[in-house]
Amino acid sequence: MTDERRPRLAARAAPYLLVAPAWLWLALFFVVPIATILSMSLMSGNLYEGYSLTWEFGNYAAAIGTYWEQIGRSLVYGACATVLCILIGYPCAYWIAFRGGAYKNAYLLLLLLPMFVSFVLRTISWKAFLADEGVILGTLKGIGLLPEDAYVLNSAVAVVFGLAYNFLPFMVLPIYAVLERMDHRVVEAARDLYAGPVRAFTRVVLPMSLPGVFAGVIMTFIPTSADYVNATVLGGAHNTMVGKVIESQYLVNNAYPMAASITFVLMAVLLVGIFSYARALGTERVMEASAR
Amino acid sequence: MESMTEPTPVGAAEAPPPSPDVPAIALEGVAKTYRSGREEVRAVSRIDLEIAQGEFFSLLGPSGCGKTTTMRMVAGFEDPTEGTVRLKGADVTRVAPDRRDVNMVFQSYALFPHMTVFDNIAFGLRRKGTPADEIRRRVGEMLELVELSGRERTKPGRMSGGQQQRVALARALVNRPSALLLDEPLGALDLKLRQSMQMELKRIQRDVGITFVYVTHDQGEALTMSDRIAVMNNGSVEQLGGPRQIYERPASRFVAGFIGTSNLLSGSVADASGGLVTFPAGDGGAVCATAEAAVGATVEVTVRPEKIALHTARPDGAGTRSRVPGTVREVVYLGASTHYTVALEGGGPGGGSAAPELTVYTQNAAGTDDGPVRGDRVWLEWSPEHSYVLPA
Structure with missing residues (x-):
């Protein structure tokens, strides 16, 4: 009896054993840190006397009251960068998927090639490009297309451009994945049923690729809203994003509870934003509307 | 089938007055x-x-x-x-x-997966600006024609291959x-x-x-x-x-x-008279065909398997029918019919190697006893109009 049961038990346990490393990983690097930050956000005290859990919900009120501007700015910049990524990334993904031919993988590699250089380094190099008398602005000013006092660096425009530049591949890849899988006969069917090239795109290709756009929006909006490198390097003092605030609260002011509560506010806002986006602009409904 | 119509000098958008003589x-x-x-x-x-x-x-x-x-x-x-x-x-x-x-039905159906059956079928009519009530009527008619009434709200992904096929057909046909x-x-x-x-x-x-x-x-x-x-x-x-x-x-x-299974036989014409040509095939057999050819010319004929009769002894009668001896190599019983593979005796017709085997289909009508079995010596017979001479 026991001889028979042992292999069966092992067989039943096998799937759990196989996912165990993944669970362990998640527990160690996701659940524990989240719980730590959550408890930290409800503590009071300071670095020298130590922190203790006093269920200090006032931290949240203070975080929102003091930093609502930076949080709001982060969301606006993130949204602008995401829209810019769609506008640039969709045609890019479309072109690679439908016109790339035998060189699709080469084009994808080109798209990802900049990622091999450090993120911070790439952002800093934009500083040189966008400098007031740099390659772009200097030239445009030289031929009189821009007034002498025009600037881009240290403005919201520079931050949004930097964000869009850095996160573009995260928009292109999911859209490309959907377009690449698409049966091109479906486009031909639309053309055959009296849809011109534009109608075939808006009625068939676009709605069918919305799941990719949806994934791309999530993959760019979340990291861009939480990013602080671009704002710090390209934005100057007046365009601080919430990421920068969290960083300086942790590392400069050592105000751990404050930093933790801002982190949670940002997380909550992003989660609520993503869920309401999924409900309001759910791909299912958009696709149904496009069928008319 | 040469093209006989005069080129009509009309633009792409306008069609000439419909006439039954103009090819579609x-x-x-x-x-x-x-x-x-x-x-x-x-x-x-x-x-x-x-x-x-x-x-x-x-x-x-x-x-x-x-x-x-x-x-x-x-x-x-x-x-x-x-x-x-x-x-x-x-x-x-x-x-x-x-x-x-013109409208097309694709091999992969190419239905729009994000649309319901109704929206798929209505796609072409909507592009042409057909009024909504007419669309509803015509899509309904089409669904009835392809026997899918009541499935308007279904997405194609939830249908079987045969049903998707019929949606694809309706989507094209609805545009007339x-x-x-x-x-x-x-x-x-x-x-x-x-x-x-x-x-x-x-x-x-x-x-x-x-x-x-x-x-x-x-x-x-x-x-x-x-x-x-x-x-x-x-x-x-x-x-x-x-x-x-x-x-x-x-x-x-x-x-x-x-097209189908065909038996190819070739040989040089030994006798040609009255619209009939004859050439030797197998051991003491001959193939007759309704054709005009000179004596000595090489002809190639095809015979469909169901046109050939199978006999266990040399059939009697006049010499205008093809009669070829052979040995049964394979018997495949298929219920309604039986397929025989018969190897010609004495190699191919005319001593060549072309088609040493012929395929014969026989109907298993009621009352017939068991036919020849593997290894039996048989005679094949068919009438000259079934030996179709291939154009050279």
Whole structure:
């Protein structure tokens, strides 16, 4: 009896054993840190006397009251960068998927090639490009297309451009994945049923690729809203994003509870934003509307 | 089947006054060459075809013969390298697919997965700006025709292959095109479903009276449904004709081999008189054919397996029928019929090696006892009109 049961038990346990490393990983690097930050956000005290859990919900009120501007700015910049990524990334993904031919993988590699250089380094190099008398602005000013006092660096425009530049591949890849899988006969069917090239795109290709756009929006909006490198390097003092605030609260002011509560506010806002986006602009409904 | 219509000087958008004599589709010297690198591949070479209004027309051939390319040129998805495509007389060679009055049923169905069955079928009508109530009526009629009433709100992904097939058909037919193009539409279905869909398609075609152009590599399908068939090979039309004509009088060795099973026999003519030629075959046997040929000329004939009678002894009678002796090599019992493979005695006819084996189908009518078995010596017999002489 026991001889028979042992292999069966092992067989039943096998799937759990196989996912165990993944669970362990998640527990160690996701659940524990989240719980730590959550408890930290409800503590009071300071670095020298130590922190203790006093269920200090006032931290949240203070975080929102003091930093609502930076949080709001982060969301606006993130949204602008995401829209810019769609506008640039969709045609890019479309072109690679439908016109790339035998060189699709080469084009994808080109798209990802900049990622091999450090993120911070790439952002800093934009500083040189966008400098007031740099390659772009200097030239445009030289031929009189821009007034002498025009600037881009240290403005919201520079931050949004930097964000869009850095996160573009995260928009292109999911859209490309959907377009690449698409049966091109479906486009031909639309053309055959009296849809011109534009109608075939808006009625068939676009709605069918919305799941990719949806994934791309999530993959760019979340990291861009939480990013602080671009704002710090390209934005100057007046365009601080919430990421920068969290960083300086942790590392400069050592105000751990404050930093933790801002982190949670940002997380909550992003989660609520993503869920309401999924409900309001759910791909299912958009696709149904496009069928008319 | 040479093109007889005068070129009509009409623009792409306007159609000439409808007349039953104008062919629904006319191809005049249409050719397509693909260029890949330095190589040129001729997919279709100068085809002339006229397809009459209301006809069920099949393009039949093996894969790579150019039948799909030909159809795609009619639909507008491929630009012909040479020649003219006409729809009801109007030159549409350079007209975009959305401005052509033909609709296509794709092999993969190509239904819009994000739309309901209703929206799929209504797609073409909506693009043409048909009023909503008329759309509702016509889509309803179509769903009834393809027996899918009540499935308006279903997404195609939730339907079986046969149902998707019928949605694809309805989506094209609802537009009442001047011709419907079907690209191997039954290819993805299993045998049973395919056979019932063949009947279904034929019924629908009769009901709506629209020209059907049917691309297939399945000769049985083409023979069952078509009014006329164009057998294609290597980018050109090998034979154009009705199913019976193509089956019984193949214009070439290729057609004879591609359509059904055929037995090829060749030899040099020993006797020619009164429209009959005779050449020796097997040990003491002879093949007779209704044809004109000089004594000594080499002729090649094909005989369909079901035209041959099987005897256990040498049949008596006058000498105008083909009689060939052989040995049974294989017997395959199929219920309604039995298929025999018979090896000719004394090698091939005329001492050659061509077709040393013949295939014979016999009907298993009631009361017949067991036929010959493997190894039995038999005589094959058929009448001269069934020995069809292939054009040299």
